[in-house]
Amino acid sequence: MATSKVLGYLESRKNLTGGACGLLGLVLTFTGVAGPYWPVVVAGLYGAGALIAPPERPAPPTFPDPSAQLDAVREDFAKLGGYLADVDLPPALGTRLTELTGLLAALLEPGWVAEVLAQAPEGVHTLSRAVRQDVPEAVDTFVRTRWWTRLTPGTEPPEHHLERQLTVLHEEAERLASVLRDAEARRQESHTRYLEDRSQ
Known part of the structure; x- marks a missing residue:
């Protein structure tokens, strides 16, 4: 049950959007923009991405036509x-x-x-x-x-x-x-x- 929740989160929009924003933080780190605070920048961008991601919605039930x-x-x-x-x-x-x-x-x-x-x-x-x-x-x-x-x-x-x-x-x-x-x-x-x- 816990494993399925973890896997579900890994595939969720929140995690994917947060991960994309976190990658942007790493890019900023390698270009020298983030400076010594790069862990905070990466984590902050990940969190911001997770917050702005659209919420997951359950698939509507399918009925026979x-x-x-x-x-x-x-x-x-x-x-x-x-x-x-x-x-x-x-x-x-x-x-x-x-x-x-x-x-x-x-x-x-x-x-x-x-x-x-x-x-x-x-x-x-x-x-x-x-x-x-x-x-x-x-x-x-x-x-x-x-x-x-x-x-x-x-x-x-x-x-x-x-x-x-x-x-x-x-x-x-x-x-x-x-x-x-x-x-x-x-x-x-x-x-x-x-x-x-x-x-x-």
């Missing part, structure tokens, strides 16, 4: 697909879930779609939340509630809630796709205006 985040979401989406394949859903709900996962898969498709999505951090967050939280929780609560409903018939069917949840999630994914489409449309319009202005 949106593209790397999307790679992680894709991996989790594959896990989600394995989980959903083992869940027994009524045909209508299975179709609704397939529509949702198909839309999520299209949004997570590597390539230019992912490049557009990577420029929209909120969109990455929306997809991440849907894959890692919303869809698995909706399906899992349906499975557990359906088991209890069999023990207590006459209550509201859990299928109604799952259908509503999947509808909301599908609408949310459609809104995200619409935002991305609009962004590309604006980009196309901007390029058209640029070309038209250039030709004038």
